[in-house]
Amino acid sequence: MNAFVCPAPIAVQDTVLLGHGSGGKLSAALLQQIFLPAFHNPLLNRLEDQAVLDVESGRLAFTTDSFVVKPLFFPGGDIGSLAVYGTVNDLAMGGAQPLALSAAFILEEGFSMADLRRVVDSMARAAGNVGVPIVTGDTKVVERGCGDGVFINTTGLGMVAAGVDLSAANARPGDAVILSGSLGDHGITILTQRQGLELEGSVESDSAPLHTLVAVILAAAGDVRVMRDPTRGGLASTLNEIAAQSHAGIAIRETALPIHDGVRGACEVLGLDPLYVANEGKLVAIVPAASAEAVFAAMRRHPLGAEAAIIGEVVARHPGLVTMHTPFGTTRIVDMLPGDQLPRIC
Amino acid sequence: MRMGTVRFGGVTRQACLDFVPEAQCGDYVIVHVGFAISRVSPEEAERTYELLRQIQEADESAPEERP
Amino acid sequence: MKYLDEYRDADITHALAARIRARVTRPCVLMEICGGQTHTLMRYGLPDLLPPEIELVHGPGCPVCVAPLEFVDRAIEIASRPGVIFVSYGDMLRVPGSRQDLFRVRAAGGDVRIAYSPLEAVKLAQEYPTRQVVFFGIGFETTAPANAMAVWHAKRLGLTNFSMLVSHVLVPPAVRLILGSPTNRVQGFIAPGHVCTIMGHREYEALSAEFHVPIVIGGFEPVDLLEAIAMLVDQLEDGRAQLENQYSRSVTREGNVPAQKLMEEVFEITDRKWRGIGMIPASGHRFREEYAAYDAERLFGAQEIHVEEPAECISALVLQGLKKPVDCTAFGTRCTPEQPLGAPMVSSEGACAAYYAYRRHTGPEASA
Numbered sequence: 001m002n003a004f005v006c007p008a009p010i011a012v013q014d015t016v017l018l019g020h021g022s023g024g025k026l027s028a029a030l031l032q033q034i035f036l037p038a039f040h041n042p043l044l045n046r047l048e049d050q051a052v053l054d055v056e057s058g059r060l061a062f063t064t065d066s067f068v069v070k071p072l073f074f075p076g077g078d079i080g081s082l083a084v085y086g087t088v089n090d091l092a093m094g095g096a097q098p099l100a101l102s103a104a105f106i107l108e109e110g111f112s113m114a115d116l117r118r119v120v121d122s123m124a125r126a127a128g129n130v131g132v133p134i135v136t137g138d139t140k141v142v143e144r145g146c147g148d149g150v151f152i153n154t155t156g157l158g159m160v161a162a163g164v165d166l167s168a169a170n171a172r173p174g175d176a177v178i179l180s181g182s183l184g185d186h187g188i189t190i191l192t193q194r195q196g197l198e199l200e201g202s203v204e205s206d207s208a209p210l211h212t213l214v215a216v217i218l219a220a221a222g223d224v225r226v227m228r229d230p231t232r233g234g235l236a237s238t239l240n241e242i243a244a245q246s247h248a249g250i251a252i253r254e255t256a257l258p259i260h261d262g263v264r265g266a267c268e269v270l271g272l273d274p275l276y277v278a279n280e281g282k283l284v285a286i287v288p289a290a291s292a293e294a295v296f297a298a299m300r301r302h303p304l305g306a307e308a309a310i311i312g313e314v315v316a317r318h319p320g321l322v323t324m325h326t327p328f329g330t331t332r333i334v335d336m337l338p339g340d341q342l343p344r345i346c
Numbered sequence: 347m348r349m350g351t352v353r354f355g356g357v358t359r360q361a362c363l364d365f366v367p368e369a370q371c372g373d374y375v376i377v378h379v380g381f382a383i384s385r386v387s388p389e390e391a392e393r394t395y396e397l398l399r400q401i402q403e404a405d406e407s408a409p410e411e412r413p
Numbered sequence: 414m415k416y417l418d419e420y421r422d423a424d425i426t427h428a429l430a431a432r433i434r435a436r437v438t439r440p441c442v443l444m445e446i447c448g449g450q451t452h453t454l455m456r457y458g459l460p461d462l463l464p465p466e467i468e469l470v471h472g473p474g475c476p477v478c479v480a481p482l483e484f485v486d487r488a489i490e491i492a493s494r495p496g497v498i499f500v501s502y503g504d505m506l507r508v509p510g511s512r513q514d515l516f517r518v519r520a521a522g523g524d525v526r527i528a529y530s531p532l533e534a535v536k537l538a539q540e541y542p543t544r545q546v547v548f549f550g551i552g553f554e555t556t557a558p559a560n561a562m563a564v565w566h567a568k569r570l571g572l573t574n575f576s577m578l579v580s581h582v583l584v585p586p587a588v589r590l591i592l593g594s595p596t597n598r599v600q601g602f603i604a605p606g607h608v609c610t611i612m613g614h615r616e617y618e619a620l621s622a623e624f625h626v627p628i629v630i631g632g633f634e635p636v637d638l639l640e641a642i643a644m645l646v647d648q649l650e651d652g653r654a655q656l657e658n659q660y661s662r663s664v665t666r667e668g669n670v671p672a673q674k675l676m677e678e679v680f681e682i683t684d685r686k687w688r689g690i691g692m693i694p695a696s697g698h699r700f701r702e703e704y705a706a707y708d709a710e711r712l713f714g715a716q717e718i719h720v721e722e723p724a725e726c727i728s729a730l731v732l733q734g735l736k737k738p739v740d741c742t743a744f745g746t747r748c749t750p751e752q753p754l755g756a757p758m759v760s761s762e763g764a765c766a767a768y769y770a771y772r773r774h775t776g777p778e779a780s781a
Contacts, residue, residue, distance in 0.1 A: 198351075198358045265355020265414065269377075270529070271761075318774060327423045328635060330458025332771040347532075347566060355414045362532065365558060365672045374416050376610065376663050379502075379552075380530025381559045383672065384610045384663040386416050391662040398425050398636065405428030 016111040021141030030139060034117055038124035039103070041133040051135035053100055058162065061096035063087060064155040071193050072119065072149055076186070076205030079152055080122035082280060085209045086231070087156040088130050092211040093227045093283065095166050095218060096158030098132040103154050105139045108147030119150060130209045132156075164218060170225035171246035173316040176292035178285045180213060180299055181206070181307040183235055184263040187277035192266055203262035208281030213304045220298035221291035229283045233337055234276040238284055239322045240336045250322045252312030252334070275324075276337055286314060352377055416662065420634030429639035430462040436646050437466045442598045443645055444591070444734050446472035446584060447553075447605030448762025449633050455767035457635050463642070470598075470734035473587050474605060476552045477504050477760035478732060479687040480580045482722060485510040485756075488549055488578055491713050492518045492525050498541060500534040501549035503527045507750075507759045511721075531563035531577070538567065538575035547709045550579040555607040557581045557698060558672035561679035564700075564707045576709040579698060582685055584608050585616040586696035591733055592624040599734060601645035603631040603638065606660040611676075613668025618656040625654045632660040679704050688756065689722075689729035728755035731764055738765040745773055 019026035036045065043051045067083040077085075088098045103123065107116065127134055185206040192203075210229065217224060226246075230238040235257075243250045259274050267274050281304060287295050292310060299305030312324075322334040350363045352375060361375070366382045369375055375382035419425075445451060451471045454460060460469050473479050489510045492499035499515070506515040506525065519525040524544075528534055534548035550560040560577060567575040584605060591597055604617050609630045621628045627648035631641030641659040648655065658664050678701075685697025700708040725743045730736040738744050738757070748754040750766060757763030 192357060203356055260356070261414075262356025265353075266357045268414070268417070269354045269357060269359060321774060323774070326457045327421070328426055328457050328459065328462060329423070330461045332456060332458050333774055335770045347562070362559075362562065364562065365669055365675075367671065376607070378555055378607060379559045380532050381562065383555065383558070383607065383669055386662050391416060394640075394659075394661060395419060398429075398640065401432055402425045402428040405431045406424075 014113055016107045016109060016113060016116065016141055018109050018141050018143065021107065021139055027139065034113075034120055035137065035139075038120045039127070039134040039137075041135065043100075043133060043135040044137075051100065051102075053135070053157070055099065055159065059160040061091050061094045061158040061160050062156075063090040063094075064153065065090060066151060066153040068148065068151050069190065070148065071190075072115065074189050074193050074205055075203070076189060077207035077280070078119060078122050079150065080119035081126040082205075082207050083152040083154045084123050084126035084130065084132075085207050086280065087154040088132060088209045088211055089229045089280075089283075091156045091158035092209070092214040093166065093229055094158075094160055095164035095214065095227070096160045097211055097215070098130060099157045099159060100135045101127065101132055101154050101156050103134050103137040103152065105137070106147055106151040106153075107139065107141045108149055109141055109144040111147075111149050116150065119152075126209070130211065161218075163222065166224060166227050168226055168228060168242045168245040171242050171248050171250070171286045171314045172225065172288070173248055173314050174289050175225055175286050175314040176289055176296075176310055177239070177250060177252060177312045177314065178287065178292065178296055178299065179235070179258070179309050179311045180210075180283045180285070180305045181281075182258040182260050182263070183230075183279060183282070184259060184267065184274040184277035186280040187234070188263045188266045188272075190278075191270060191272075203260060203266070206279060206281035208304055210281065210283050210304065213283065213299065213302050216298045216302050216305075217285055217295055220294045221287055223291055224285060224287050224295065226286040227283055230279050232278050234274070234278060235284065236273075236275040236322065236334045237337060239334065242284075242286065243322050244320050246314070247319050249315040249318040249320070250312060251315050251325065251331075252322070253325045255327050256309050256311040258307045258309050275334060289313070350382070352382070417634065420632065420636040422636060426459075426462070426635045426639050429636065429643050433467070433639070433643050433646050434464045436643070436650055437464055438650060440466045440468065441600045441646070441649055442468045442470060443601045443603065443642060444470045444472045444599040445603040445631070445638070446474040446588065447603075447608065447633075448475035448478075448760070448764075449607070450474065450603060450605065450631065450638060451764055451767050452762060453633055453635060453638060455771040458771070459635055459638060462639070467642070467646070470737070471731070471764040472591065472602075472734050473687065473690065473732040474553075474584075475732075475757060475760050475762035475764070476556070476580070476582055477508055478728065478756040478763045479582055479689065480508070480551055480756070481686045481688045482511060484578075484580050485514075486512075487710070487713075489513060489515060489518055491547055491578065491709060492523045493521070494545075494713075496544055498524045498526060498537055498544050498546045499549065500526050500528045500537060500546060502529070502551065504760050504762070505549055505551060507753070508756050509753055509759065531560050532566070535563050535567050535570070535572070535575060538572050539570065542574060544574060546575050547713075548575075548577045550577045550581070552581055553584055553605070553608050554581070554611045554676075555605075557680065558611060558669070558676050561675045564679050564704055565675060567707060568704065573706075576707050576712050578709040579680075579700065580685075581680065581698040582687060583682070583696050583698075585620060586693045587687065587690075588617075588620055590690070590693055592620070592626060594733070596735065599626075601627040601629070601649060603641045603645070604628050606630055606632045606637070606664060609658075609660070609664045609668065611669050611672050613664070614656055614658065614666045621654055621656045627654050628656050630656070630658045630660050630664050632663070687732075689726075689732050723754040726755035728757045728765070731757055738768040739773070741765070745769060
């Protein structure tokens with residue numbers, strides 16, 4: 001006589017349980033019912049402890065990022081799409097086209113399974129948009145109260161083409177500074193969700209993958225010096241990092257900065273400076289003056305660079321400092337943020 | 347408390363209107379820490395701005411070096 | 414945005430600067446008091462548009478900067494207590510007390526939250542009936558009515574778990590102190606536009622008459638400030654000393670009467686210590702007896718705290734306009750926004766922070 005085996009399959013629960021992270025049947029169910037259907041690709045489907053990639057020889061770019069954004073879902077994106085595009089962009093800023101991603105989840109016990117499915121499906125769509133597979137991953141579950149719904153870490157691998165040498169230390173006096181589009185959309189979208197502000201009109205996160213924009217930039221000029229995406233800390237922080245590493249000054253013009261009205265209004269209300277607000281779908285390119293027009297034109301032709309602007313130049317004076325020419329013809333420093341940007345109270 | 351929706355460029359927010367009982371929809375207000383503290387007087391604003399326009403015109407007809 | 418963009422017009426600003434240049438014939442020292450005005454001046458580099466005869470000094474217009482060190486320590490002590498939800502404007506979180514600041518209290522497990530309005534704190538008290546919600550009420554006359562309304566509202570709701578740690582300071586007594594000092598160099602004042610929106614003209618008319626000094630109530634945008642300076646220069650050149658109102662689109666002679674009434678209902682005037690300056694009589698607020706139940710100072714036991722200020726910090730002199738931030742030996746080296754010695758380097762309204770952020774390339778230290 002056969003031993004009795006319970007014929008009912010393990011159903012997906014409504015909420016995440018500690019068991020989902022313990023490597024047993026619940027974990028396997030989560031994999032089979034949520035992650036695999038969404039991320040399916042030959043490498044992942046093997047379900048090995050590691051993904052083995054066959055790569056051509058060359059320089060491999062390697063980056064990691066963790067995502068803890070709150071709220072999880074916001075106009076223009078969510079923690080899932082952000083986790084994919086953010087890591088793709090870190091690779092792209094080194095001139096690397098993305099090869100593969102990993103995705104590790106730390107879930108809080110009690111997190112809604114419907115929300116998890118929504119996040120994972122969004123990641124799958126984002127990865128599909130980019131054409132990059134999620135080839136390996138991990139899931140852990142922590143007790144209720146010890147996490148914040150979900151934290152995601154993504155790690156990315158990409159190949160850097162021969163001859164591409166981008167670095168924040170490369171900026172030289174005379175180089176042009178080109179911004180790909182409007183400032184502050186992502187940070188303001190997140191902050192307004194948390195501060196009880198209603199957004200009218202079209203302010204939403206600009207979260208987007210920049211690898212194709214990077215490709216057209218590199219095709220337009222062979223001597224691009226630096227590319228960076230101004231995420232946390234905004235454009236000001238990114239330019240200060242470049243100025244410091246390049247031992248050069250950077251001078252920008254306030255009237256050249258593209259900023260949407262909704263972002264301006266929100267910054268007025270919250271007492272914020274758009275220069276310090278995070279962006280998730282923008283880049284700064286620093287190129288020799290002779291290549292600026294070609295790069296600028298190429299950016300403008302690309303959907304993610306439609307509002308690109310040449311905002312300033314690298315200068316020999318005040319090395320390490322970023323300055324800005326105001327609409328009044330005066331000059332002021334654009335400083336590094338000491339910590340969180342704090343609003344005015346008076 | 348009388349609350350109202352105030353628009354700042356592309357965002358709106360609730361503010362307490364108890365200090366500006368005369369404010370109506372369509373009026374402009376100065377808001378501070380969640381409270382409207384004054385209703386902007388369009389007449390005063392226009393008067394001041396007219397003076398400023400005159401100053402600007404006088405300056406344009408005698409141009410100077412700008413920094 | 415209407416009523417904002419027009420007052421940032423570069424052409425009008427330059428025209429006003431040209432008019433000032435054409436009018437001024439001798440050196441003069443002008444003071445603006447409100448931190449928000451200091452911030453605008455520094456952020457747009459407006460002093461660079463003025464002729465060299467005009468020296469702009471910055472007054473004690475930063476309520477964060479003038480809150481006494483003992484007061485900050487008391488806030489930190491209350492915020493560290495279990496069961497307390499401590500609610501504050503973002504600015505106060507980095508102001509250093511004797512040993513730490515509110516950010517570090519939060520990192521150590523204190524429930525410290527940022528709000529943009531005192532009404533958010535009242536809402537928290539309703540949401541968490543078993544917790545003590547304490548709001549850190551710092552400000553001038555602009556903010557006092559909002560704090561009064563929050564307390565009045567809490568009383569009407571019958572809340573027993575809401576209180577406020579109040580540090581309100583009043584501007585006219587500070588102006589009187591500065592004008593009455595034997596070392597005073599200030600010849601004209603830009604009065605704070607939002608304080609006057611609440612309080613009206615009257616106190617400043619009296620000051621102008623008593624000390625025979627021109628006072629112009631100014632707004633916060635570049636055009637407002639340049640126009641106010643132009644009006645002060647006109648007065649000085651004409652030999653007049655009057656109260657004038659540049660910010661007439663918001664300020665009336667009587668001010669905001671409902672706001673004044675509510676302030677008087679909840680608060681009474683008291684002597685107040687200003688950090689770096691000392692005791693100024695009748696320059697602050699305390700709760701009236703009927704509202705004592707909402708006074709966090711009383712509720713949480715006001716024990717005496719004696720503190721030492723860092724010796725190198727010259728915020729006293731900076732706040733009175735007697736020295737500029739760049740005159741301080743610690744400016745930008747031992748005193749920075751990350752490691753501040755005094756409050757004016759932390760608060761975005763503070764003169765030291767504004768200089769450091771926007772203008773340090775013009776001081777003796779020309780590089781970062």
